[in-house]
Amino acid sequence: xxxxxxxxxxxxxxxxxxxxxxxxxxxxxxxxxxxxxxxxxxxxxxxxxxxxxxxxxxxxxxxxxxxxxxxxxxxxxxxxxxxxxxxxxxxxxxxxxxxxxxxxxxxxxxxxxxxxxxxxxxxxxxxxxxxxxxxxxxxxxxxxxxxxxxxxxxxxxxxxxxxxxxxxxxxxxxxxxxxxxxxxxxxxxxxxxxxxxxxxxxxxxxxxxxxxxxxxxxxxxxxxxxxxxxxxxxxxxxxxxxxxxxxxxxxxxxxxxxxxxxxxxxxxxxxxxxxxxxxxxxxxxxxxxxxxxxxxxxxxxxxxxxxxxxxxxxxxxxxxxxxxxxxxxxxxxxxxxxxxxxxxxxxxxxxxxxxxxxxxxxxxxxxxxxxxxxxxxxxxxxxxxxxxxxxxxxxxxxxxxxxxxxxxxxxxxxxxxxxxxxxxxxxxxxxxxxxxxxxxxxxxxxxxxxxxxxxxxxxxxxxxxxxxxxxxxxxxxxxxxxxxxxxxxxxxxxxxxxxxxxxxxxxxxxxxxxxxxxxxxxxxxxxxxxxxxxxxxxxxxxxxxxxxxxxxxxxxxxxxxxxxxxxxxxxxxxxxxxxxxxxxxxxxxxxx
Numbered sequence: 001x002x003x004x005x006x007x008x009x010x011x012x013x014x015x016x017x018x019x020x021x022x023x024x025x026x027x028x029x030x031x032x033x034x035x036x037x038x039x040x041x042x043x044x045x046x047x048x049x050x051x052x053x054x055x056x057x058x059x060x061x062x063x064x065x066x067x068x069x070x071x072x073x074x075x076x077x078x079x080x081x082x083x084x085x086x087x088x089x090x091x092x093x094x095x096x097x098x099x100x101x102x103x104x105x106x107x108x109x110x111x112x113x114x115x116x117x118x119x120x121x122x123x124x125x126x127x128x129x130x131x132x133x134x135x136x137x138x139x140x141x142x143x144x145x146x147x148x149x150x151x152x153x154x155x156x157x158x159x160x161x162x163x164x165x166x167x168x169x170x171x172x173x174x175x176x177x178x179x180x181x182x183x184x185x186x187x188x189x190x191x192x193x194x195x196x197x198x199x200x201x202x203x204x205x206x207x208x209x210x211x212x213x214x215x216x217x218x219x220x221x222x223x224x225x226x227x228x229x230x231x232x233x234x235x236x237x238x239x240x241x242x243x244x245x246x247x248x249x250x251x252x253x254x255x256x257x258x259x260x261x262x263x264x265x266x267x268x269x270x271x272x273x274x275x276x277x278x279x280x281x282x283x284x285x286x287x288x289x290x291x292x293x294x295x296x297x298x299x300x301x302x303x304x305x306x307x308x309x310x311x312x313x314x315x316x317x318x319x320x321x322x323x324x325x326x327x328x329x330x331x332x333x334x335x336x337x338x339x340x341x342x343x344x345x346x347x348x349x350x351x352x353x354x355x356x357x358x359x360x361x362x363x364x365x366x367x368x369x370x371x372x373x374x375x376x377x378x379x380x381x382x383x384x385x386x387x388x389x390x391x392x393x394x395x396x397x398x399x400x401x402x403x404x405x406x407x408x409x410x411x412x413x414x415x416x417x418x419x420x421x422x423x424x425x426x427x428x429x430x431x432x433x434x435x436x437x438x439x440x441x442x443x444x445x446x447x448x449x450x451x452x453x454x455x456x457x458x459x460x461x462x463x464x465x466x467x468x469x470x471x472x473x474x475x476x477x478x479x480x481x482x483x484x485x486x487x488x489x490x491x492x493x494x495x496x497x498x499x500x501x502x503x504x505x506x507x508x509x510x511x512x513x514x515x516x517x518x519x520x521x522x523x524x525x526x527x528x529x530x531x532x533x534x535x536x537x538x539x540x541x542x543x544x545x546x547x548x549x550x551x552x553x554x555x556x557x558x559x560x561x562x563x564x565x566x567x568x569x570x571x572x573x574x575x576x577x578x579x580x581x582x583x584x585x586x587x588x589x590x591x592x
Contacts, residue, residue, distance in 0.1 A: 008223035009042060010269035011049040018308035020048040023055075023276075023298035026065065028313050028372040029209050030058035034159055036213070037220045040313070040375045041271070045222070051264055051305065052224075052273045053298040054213050056205025059151055066205040067291065069148045074193055074201050076141035077184040141184045149177040152208050159212070160219045169215040173208060180204050195284030202286065203230055203277035206294070214273045225270040227263065229278040229297070234259050248281070248288050253300060253359060260297070261304020274301065292353045299359040310360050311379075312352060313372045318380030319344065319351055321432045322572045326565045329578045333431065335381045337520050340431050343554045347471075347516035349434045357382060430519030430528065433571045435564045436471065440486040441509040441544055444500050446478035455503055456480070462499040466492060471514060472547040472556055478504075481545045483514055483558050512544060513564040516556040517575055523552040528575065533557070535574040541567045 011017075022044075024036060044050050056066035138146075152173050160166040183201065187193045193201070210226055217224035234255050256278065264272045276294025279285055285293050295312065302310040317332050319341065324330040336344075338361045342354035352367060360367060361384045370379035446455045459480055463470060472483040488496070493508075500506045515536075522528050529548070532555060536543060544558040559567055572578050 008218070009045055009221050010223045011045060011271055012047060013269055017047065017049050019051060019302075019305040020044055020309055020311065021051050021053065021298055021302040021305065021307045022311045022313060023053040023295060024213075024313050024372065025294075025315075026055040026058040026067075026209075027315055029054050029056075029213065030155070032315075032372045033155075033213060033216055035372060035375070036313075037159075037216045037222065040372065041217065041222060042220075043375070045271070048308070049305075050271055051301060051307075052213065052271065053276050053294060053301060054206060054209045054273065055276050055294040056202075057152070057155065057209045057212070064147070064151060066148065066151075066208065067202060069144055069151075070201050070205055073141040073144040073148070073180075073184055074187070074198055076139070076144060077188045078191065078193060079140070139185075139188070141188070142181055145177050145181045145184070148180075148208075149173060152212060156212055156215065159216050162219050165215050165219050169211060172211050176204060176207055176211075195287055196280060199277075199279055199281070199285045200230070203275070203279070206275035206277040210273045210275050217271065217273065223270045224273050225267050227267065227272045227274045229260060229263070229275050231280070232256070232259050232263060232278050233280055248283075252282075257300040257304040257359070259304070260301050261306075264301065264305060292356065295353055295356045296359070299356045302360050302365050303363050306363075307365055310365055310367045311370055312367060313370050315371065315373060316369075317371045317374055317377050318369045319349065319432070321576055321578065322434065322568055323349070326435075327568050327572050329569075329572065331578065333380050334378060335383050336431060338382055338384065339551065339553055340518050340520055341382045343516065343518045343549070344432055344434050347434050347436045347514055347518070347554070347556065349432070352382065360384075428521040428525055429577060430517050430522055430575050432519070433515070433517050433568060433576065435568055436514040436516070437561055437564060438486045439471065439483050439512040439514050439558065439561075441512055441558055442482045442484065442497075442500070443507045443509070444480045444482075444504050445506075446504040458503040459500060462496060462503075465499075466496050468496060472545065472558060474545045474547055481558075483512065483545065486510060486512075509544065511561045512558050513561045514556055515559055515564070515567050515571065516554055517571060518554050520553045522555070529555055532571060532575055535570050536567060539566060539570045541570070 022041070028036065041050060041052070056070075059065045059069070153170055156166060156169050156173065160169060180201070183197075187197060207228060207230075210228075214224045214226040260274075260278070264274065274297070276297045277285070278293070278297050281288055289296055298310060298312070301307075319333045319336055320330040321327075321333060322330040338354075338357050341351050341357060345351040345354060351369070357367060361382070364384045366384060367382040368379050369382070371377055444459055455478065456475065459482075462468075463482075468484055468488070470482045470484055474481045497506050497508065517528070517532055533543065533546075536557070536559070541559055541563045544560070546555075546557045548555050
């Protein structure tokens with residue numbers, strides 16, 4: 001990275017300034033990077049210390065998304081073909097597997113200096129490998145890497161105006177793609193990709209996205225610094241090695257949060273642009289966390305820095321009372337509890353993963369969902385204080401502008417809530433209604449050869465062996481209904497059904513959906529379940545099964561998929577008391 005030019009905009013040097021962590025998803029990084037650099041980040045720098053976390057870029061199409069291309073390249077590297085190397089090429093420009101491993105090990109540290117020719121960024125060992133591969137037909141994974149490189153260079157050229165910054169960025173993109181190509185070549189030689197190797201391959205997506213973001217910020221006058229976290233995970237204090245079978249507990253995540261926070265603080269006044277990928281993680285980051293690891297890293301960074309807020313920037317204004325694409329009267333929710341947000345996430349709404357929320361909420365750090373295309377909007381706050389009531393901030397006609405809630409102290413929120421509650425008492429109503437589609441129902445009727453506990457034990461044992469996750473379950477002594485996602489391979493589903501038939505007769509019902517009514521004020525709310533099911537009955541919506549969570553903030557039922565949109569609108573109008581546009585009278589929703 002070039003030296004810092006004078007007059008660049010930097011993070012606040014005020015000791016009292018609090019850290020603010022901003023996480024940008026792949027679509028935001030892919031489509032709105034100029035708005036992020038020109039409008040969003042500068043807005044926060046004067047009063048806060050800003051840290052940015054980026055996901056891998058989304059492509060011009062879903063198939064060209066960075067993560068999909070990387071997974072495709074990894075798969076192609078294991079496909080044996082006539083172009084697969086069977087023996088070292090005896091030529092001065094070739095790279096043997098031993099030499100390749102040596103060079104890869106030298107390049108594993110992201111901040112290690114690498115000599116680079118100004119005329120050709122490939123004129124090193126990786127370039128020699130590329131040229132030797134070019135003598136034969138290019139392997140398919142190499143063509144995929146070329147596609148990945150071209151996508152990122154095109155994005156860089158469309159956004160970076162300074163020729164020096166652009167040249168430096170293009171050289172780094174070329175270098176990273178050559179390193180990736182060499183890594184894939186090595187996996188083809190040994191014909192194996194371990195889980196951690198797959199992690200490393202996927203990690204290139206965040207590296208490239210963050211380097212582009214860093215360059216664009218510098219191009220717009222912001223002193224940004226690229227930070228890679230691929231080797232940030234600390235070893236246990238006793239010096240023991242991390243086992244691949246180790247279960248990651250809270251102690252592990254606390255260590256990561258501390259290490260990440262210390263690394264970011266070393267950036268000084270520069271604005272850190274941090275890879276969402278972190279490692280090495282015992283047993284593989286993808287296996288332990290899944291593809292939502294960028295949100296988790298942002299949460300751990302907020303904890304490590306003691307941030308005042310974690311902002312997650314999406315392409316929607318926040319969390320709504322229902323899916324606005326299906327329910328025209330859906331309204332933005334200004335404040336929501338973590339428990340409600342977790343229920344909405346589990347039952348169909350794309351909010352924030354519950355485990356990610358847990359990391360920041362336990363440290364009393366609020367999460368704000370904001371729209372990258374509408375940065376002035378207040379968004380939705382997932383607030384750690386269970387006593388905050390969103391209804392205190394609702395207009396009689398619509399939700400109040402929540403921009404006034406930006407960084408409002410907790411005491412002020414309580415005071416505002418108390419005053420509003422006295423002047424405008426609100427009825428207790430649910431918070432939101434959501435739908436989870438692509439569901440099927442498995443019904444098992446006992447063959448009466450076993451007593452109740454043996455019957456249930458047999459069913460749960462089958463589900464455990466085949467790693468089947470049950471969304472809803474309804475049981476009696478001889479009958480069990482289970483709603484699961486309709487994404488099992490045909491052969492796997494057939495094996496599950498075959499095993500379940502040892503316990504009784506089995507029927508499979510497809511094309512179903514889970515309708516869920518969520519709200520913390522539903523606890524001890526007499527009649528809400530009756531209203532929900534009466535509304536569905538009057539709307540000619542048949543209910544296949546019913547379930548209510550033990551925490552009493554969620555009532556769910558399984559309905560036919562073809563009735564999903566109708567049911568959403570009916571429940572939104574009846575239970576949340578949101579009337580159709582143009583209807584007379586007070587318009588909700590009164591959230592809580």
